[in-house]
Amino acid sequence: MGRGKLQLKRIENKNNRQVTFSKRRSGMMKKAHELSILCDVDLALIIFSARGRLYEFCGCNERRWIRILNTFQVEGPRIEQLRLSELIQLEQKLDGMLRQTRRRKTQLMMEAIACLQEKVKKLNEQKQLMEKMIAAAESKDALQHEDLVMEQAGNNSKPPPQNVVLQLL
Amino acid sequence: MGRGKLQLKRIENKNNRQVTFSKRRSGMMKKAHELSILCDVDLALIIFSARGRLYEFCGCNERRWIRILNTFQVEGPRIEQLRLSELIQLEQKLDGMLRQTRRRKTQLMMEAIACLQEKVKKLNEQKQLMEKMIAAAESKDALQHEDLVMEQAGNNSKPPPQNVVLQLL
C-alpha cells in the first residue's frame, strides 16, 4: 500500500523502519480490535519494539491469558532449546507465578471451607430446633387425633427427622 | 473495506461472521508476518476461534515466548480475579512447566560441572608436567649460566609456577 510497492524484506533505512513500524503497529492494533468485536473472538497481539523492551498489547483479559498459557506446550518454547541463563530466568518467573497462584488458591479454599462450616453449623441448629417442634407436634396430635395419627403413621413417621428438616429449608 | 461500509459491532449473521473471521484472520496473520520481517521485531498474534479451542499463532520462537511470559505480571492475569477452578488449572500448568524447566536446568548444570571438572583435571596434569619441565630447565640454567640466573631471579622466580602455566595455555 502506499506510493510504492513494498518488498518483503527488512527495511534498512532506520528512519523509514521506525515510521513503518509505528504505522503498521497501530494498523494491526486497530484490526485486532475490530476482529475481536466483529467476530466476537479472543485474541492477543503482542509486539516487542526492536530497541528497548517496550511491548504492545491488545484485547486480553485474565481468561485469555490462561488460554495463551495453554498454547505453551503446543507451540510455546521448547525447553530443550533454551540456554542456562534463560532457564534460570524462566524458572524464577514460573516459580513466582506458581507461589502467587497457590497462595490465592489456598485463600479461596479456606474461605470456602469456613463458609461451609458455618452453613453446616446453622443447619444443625435449625435441624435440632425443628426436631423438637416435630416431636412436640406429634405428641400433641397423639393426644387430640389418635385415629388420624394411626392412619398417617406410614407417611409422617417413617422418614427420619433430618430429611423432614432438610426438605423444609 | 469491501462493498459496504462496516459497523464496528458483532456481526450477527453466523455465516457472515465466520467468513469475515476467516478472511480477517488470514489478513492479520499476513500483516503480522510482514511487520516482523519489515521492521525486524518480535511479535505474537494469537487468535482463539469462538467455538472449539483452536488457536492461531504467528512468528514466535523460544526467546519470544519468554518475553511474552514476562508481560504476565504487567498486563497478564491478575491472579486475584481468577476463580478456584481456573486457579487449579493454572497451578497444574505452571507446576508442569516449572518441573520441566528445572529438570532441564539441572541437566545443563550437571553437564557444565562435569565438563569443567574434566578441564580442571587436564589442566592440573599439564601444570604438574610443566612444573617439572621448569624445575629441570632451572637446574640446567643454574649449571650453565649461573650469572644470568642471578640477574633474572626477580623476573622469573617471583610468580608462582601456576601462573606461568596458566599464561602459557
Added chain:
DNA sequence: GTCCCTATTTATAAGGG
C-alpha cells in the same frame, strides 16, 4: 468451510512541516 471476482473501503509509503 473455501475459492474466485470485483467494487469499494482502508491502509499506508513518501514527503513536507
Added chain:
DNA sequence: TCCCTTATAAATAGGGA
C-alpha cells in the same frame, strides 16, 4: 517524533460456485 496530504497498493464485503 507526530501530524497532514495524496497517490497507490492492499484488504475485504458481498455474492456466486
